[in-house]
Amino acid sequence: MSAGRTAAPGAGRWVFHDGDFMPAADVRLSPSLQALQYGTGVFEGIRSYAADSGDAHLYRAHDHFTRMIGSARLLRIAIDHSAAELVEIAAELLRRNGHTGDAYLRPLAYKMALEPGVPFGVRLQGVSSALTIVSLPMGSYTSKDGISCGISSWRRIPDSSLPARAKITGAYANNALATDEATAAGYDDAIFLNQAGHVAEASTANVFLVRAGRVATPAQDSDILEGITRDSVISLLRRQTGIEVERRTVLRSELHTADEIFLTGTGCEIVPVTALDGRPVGSGVPGPITRTVMAAYDRSVRGRDPHDDQGWLTPVHSTPVLL
Ligand SMILES: Cc1ncc(COP(=O)(O)O)c(C=O)c1O
Incomplete structure (x- = not known):
């Protein structure tokens, strides 16, 4: 959808990659990456919104990560975290990147490399997995007029x-x-x-x-x-x-x-x-x-439905701090 795309000035300095937070510039991925060659990755798009309280909150992040874990299961991609842990990681990434306004997270779980002794070719078993999450500031980008x-x-x-x-x-x-x-x-x-x-x-x-x-x-x-x-x-x-x-x-x-x-x-x-x-x-x-x-x-x-809380909002600053 291309209408009126305006707000994606660039991903944050920090990413979550291979079990740790690190500067995006330090991520090294091989051109032989299995997911690059065969499209064997699964991803999500998750938004966080600035709320009236001044804090930002993730919207339905647990549901997104639950869906990603299901998608990963289909492709035999191992994800070493529960949906609840991934929500905490997402909140920590937003904090590290200072994305306190409207922002977007892109978690990507993917097939990485053939394990030793596994023959060359397209396959799901015998291939290692990785998870990378990036965040970037992002406001609304589609026309509300149609x-x-x-x-x-x-x-x-x-x-x-x-x-x-x-x-x-x-x-x-x-x-x-x-x-x-x-x-x-x-x-x-x-x-x-x-x-x-x-x-x-x-x-x-x-x-x-x-x-x-x-x-x-x-x-x-x-x-x-x-x-x-x-x-x-x-x-x-x-x-x-x-x-x-x-x-x-x-x-x-x-x-x-x-x-x-x-x-x-x-x-x-x-x-x-x-x-x-x-x-x-x-x-x-x-x-x-x-x-x-x-x-x-x-x-x-925006969390303006106080009587309509479905547990869909995760405050970014009051979720546990991960070290
Ligand atoms: C093909 C497709 N359908 C539907 C959606 C909407 O899904 P969601 O509301 O979970 O973002 C998306 C968004 O990622 C999509 O890529």
């Missing part, structure tokens, strides 16, 4: 080939092909159909649509990443408006006849889609349900 999307001619990789529910680095070549096609055609982002021709997801976001007051999003068996923002939106809509989101097969024609479409993702947050395939979505401006979701999500990430 973006344009095109339905991609590239189909989402099916679960039977490379599961979208695991954030596998190599699988993102599929996403890159779609965004490349979309931006070359003048759109801001692509929406994938799956092999069955049903709506899957956007390049790095889940898709929601509103038709006649009902809200739907593709079900978990639609070859999607089970987005944590998607889950937050489903939960916020239920608790704050009583709207129950339908998780089901979504047809392409439903998008073309929708009153509203919006995308959800940790990076892009909540983004209205106001044009699809060169046609306006609904009245061509963000609709009322989209605006409700944007406001609810903003309150949630």
